[in-house]
Amino acid sequence: MEFADSRSMPSQGIAATELRSTARGRRRAFAIAASVVAIGSGLWSLGASAQSNYPDKMIRMVVAFSAGGPNDVMARVVAQKMSDILGQQVIVDNRPGAGGMIGTDFVAKSPADGYTLLFASVPFVTAPSMYKRPTYAVERDFIGVSKVAVSPIALMVKPGAPYKNVGDLITFAKANPGKLNFASGGVGSTPHLAMVLFQDLTGAKLNHVPYKGGAPALTDLMGGQVDIMMDSFTTTLPYIEQKKVSVLAVGDSKRAAKLPSVPTMVESGVNGFVMNHWVGVVAPKQTPKPVVDKLNAAVNQALKDPAVRDRLVGLGAEPAGDSPQQFQAFLKGEVERWQKVAKDAKVELE
Incomplete structure (x- = not known):
């Protein structure tokens, strides 16, 4: 008769215990993994549901300039x-200050859920290149929704200029x-950079006279206190x-419908000068694509409305509209362009 070696029995018991422990651990790990999947699936479902129901509350459109100006209107x-x-x-929520930086920074730091948007314009892309400590970066913090309108830039001279x-x-x-x-509405303003x-x-070498806003600058141009100014038709x-100023050229790539006899800058011999004042809608960077697409569709549908188009044209702007991808590519080009001009x-602004 053979007898088992008593020294092997404890090790067999330990092995069995370890096997049971390992099995329990695997079951526990599986349960945890299943719970994580269930929670993740639930969160995804909630997120997808929220996007499909968008919008289910008020949307805030921030204008980073004062009420009553062309962008606001x-x-x-x-x-x-x-x-x-x-x-x-x-x-529309007006949040002016610091050349548009205050309102823009507010939107950049808002939840990316489609309920806080920015009605952007040229200073949106120029400001980060001019401030020592910019609070946002266009491509890092925002995604384009749609361009809304463009307004030609006019090169104007004082009445009676030779x-x-x-x-x-x-x-x-x-x-x-x-x-x-x-004249310009201030250092770093769109007319200044133009x-x-x-x-x-x-x-040409010209002397810059900055004003605190476009209105007093334009007033002094009409009064003959300054010689030249560039600004958009919307202003x-x-x-x-009323022929209170003379227009020598427009900055767009084509002649303005309102002034068909006035040549473009390129036609006037200034090769490479193509510029207009544009406005558009952007959202915080991580805004879900379905939300961005729904907003884009709403903007483009609005721009097809005859009453909206007539109102924009009356303000001196041409309705635009495009896709989020087209507007994002446009913004990228604008950032690169104005970085060079500002440099x-x-x-450099504080």
């Missing part, structure tokens, strides 16, 4: 029609560097139509 025209289309109120075309102006400016003054670009492309059109002009 255009935002309200579009927001009102979007409210009808989406079935939820789209309100220059009949852009060539005359450039010739005089080159022969008399620093003698001509140009004139910086003009000087870069033509070699200047009534005064142009060349050595514009």
Whole structure:
């Protein structure tokens, strides 16, 4: 008769215990994994449901400038029609300050759920290049929804100015560097950067006179206190139509429908000068694609409405509209373009 070695029995018991422990551990791990999957599935389902039900409450459209200005008026025209289309109120929330940085930063830090949007314009892409400590980056913090409208930039001179075309102006400016003054709504404003670009492309040397806002700058141009100014039709059109200023050229790639006899900058010999004032809608970067697509559809539908189109045209703007991908690519190009202009002009703001 053979007897088992008593020394092997404890090790067999330990092995069995370890096997049972391992089995329990596997069952526990499986249960935890199943729970995680269930929770994740539930969260995904909730997220998908929230997106499919979007919007189910009020949407805030931030304008980073004061009420009553061209951007604000255009935002309200579009927001009102979007409210009808989406079935939820789209309100305009003015948050001015720091050249648009305050309102833009507010949207960048808002939840990416489609309920806080920014009605952006040219300063949205120029400001980060000029401030020492920018609080946002366009491509890092935002996603494009849709371009809304564009407004031609007009090169204007004071009443009675001797220059009949852009060539005359450039010739005089080159022969008399620093003698001509140009007005803007402030250092780093769109009219300022437009004139910086003009000087870069033509070699003209002009003296900058910054004002606290576009209105006083335009007033002094009409009064003859300054010689030149560039600004968009949305700001200047009534005064142009009343012939209180003379327009030498427009900055768009094609002639303006409102001023078909006025040449473009390129037609006037300023190669490479293509610029207009644009406005569009952007959202925080991580906003879900279904939400962005629904907003894009609402904007484009609003822009097809005859009343909306007529109102925008009356303000001096042309309705635009595009896809999120097209607008995002446009924003990328604008950031790169104005970074160079701001750097060349050595514009730096606190």
